[in-house]
Amino acid sequence: xxxxxxxxTDLLFIIDGSRSMGGKMHSSGMSKMKMVKTGLFDYVxxxxxxxxxxxxxxxxxxxxRLLGTPGSTQIEVVVPLNPAPASLELYRLExxxxxxxxxxxxxxxxxxxxxxxxxxxxxxxxxxxxxxNDREPVKTIAEYLKGSPVGLDxxxxxxxxxxxxxDIATLTGGSYTRPHNLADxxxxxxx
Numbered sequence: 001x002x003x004x005x006x007x008x009t010d011l012l013f014i015i016d017g018s019r020s021m022g023g024k025m026h027s028s029g030m031s032k033m034k035m036v037k038t039g040l041f042d043y044v045x046x047x048x049x050x051x052x053x054x055x056x057x058x059x060x061x062x063x064x065r066l067l068g069t070p071g072s073t074q075i076e077v078v079v080p081l082n083p084a085p086a087s088l089e090l091y092r093l094e095x096x097x098x099x100x101x102x103x104x105x106x107x108x109x110x111x112x113x114x115x116x117x118x119x120x121x122x123x124x125x126x127x128x129x130x131x132x133n134d135r136e137p138v139k140t141i142a143e144y145l146k147g148s149p150v151g152l153d154x155x156x157x158x159x160x161x162x163x164x165x166x167d168i169a170t171l172t173g174g175s176y177t178r179p180h181n182l183a184d185x186x187x188x189x190x191x
Contacts, residue, residue, distance in 0.1 A: 009057040009122040012081050013040060013189075014111045015096075016129035017063035022098035023130070025157060027180035032130050032157040033098050039186045041093055044079070048088050058084045058120070061093065064110070066101035066134050073106040073135075081114060101134035105141055108152065108168060116149045125174070126189060128155045131162025138164040145171035155179065155188050 015021075021033045028035070044059055060081025067074050078092045079085065111125045138145075145167075151174035154165045161178060169176035179185040 005119050006121040008055065008120045009124060010060075010081060010115055010118045010120045011057055011124045011126070012060040012062070012111055012115050013126050013128065014107050015040075015061070015063045016102050016104075016107070016132065017065040017076070017096055017098060018100055018102035018130075018132050018134075019098050020102065020130050020132045021157075025180065026159045028182065030182060033096075035157060035182050035185050036128055037093050037096070038182060039189055041090055042186065043189050044088070044093075045090060055084055058082060060114070062110070062114075063096050064103060064107035065099060066103045067099070071101060071103075071134070073103040074100070075107065075110050082118070102129070102132035103135045104129065104133035104164065104168075105135050105138060108138075108141070108145070111152065112148050112150055112172075123150045125150055125152045126155060127152050127165075127168065128157065129162075129165060130158040131156055131160075131165050133164055138167050142167075142171055148172045151175075153177075155185070157185070 024031050061079040063076045065074050115123045151172045152168050153174045154169040154176045156165045156178045166176050177188045179188045
């Protein structure tokens with residue numbers, strides 16, 4: 001049986017796992033991370049394929065944070081994009097804790113490099129963050145972002161909008177949304 005990878009999709013969720021994501025959204029009273037875990041758990045469980053092949057949409061889930069002193073970037077893969085696991089261990093989403101800082105630029109580079117070499121026809125990166133950034137500013141990689149072969153769809157969960165997150169979406173040709181409650185977030189990750 002042959003399968004045309006050019007008609008398939010790679011979808012990577014890259015999530016800010018820093019300490020600030022444990023804070024609450026003023027609009028809903030729910031913590032940002034609780035919103036992410038609830039919405040993402042439902043989405044991935046609903047869209048995970050019943051059989052391994054064909055695999056029209058491969059989904060990956062990774063968390064990023066800055067740990068230690070002076071701080072090193074940690075990107076934890078919860079669900080690998082490729083090779084896609086035969087079984088889904090969604091319980092690992094619940095185990096993720098908010099800690100450390102936010103290496104936004106490192107996460108953006110990781111995401112683009114992880115997805116851009118795929119042979120699949122559609123490549124989607126959904127960056128979920130509250131706008132925190134504890135490393136170099138996004139403007140230092142503006143040219144890199146402009147040349148990205150993959151647009152980053154940025155979902156900002158914050159009480160105040162972040163220019164850096166909006167710039168990431170704009171420079172890569174992605175979208176920018178700022179949901180204020182779980183229903184809005186669930187709708188945003190589906191678009």
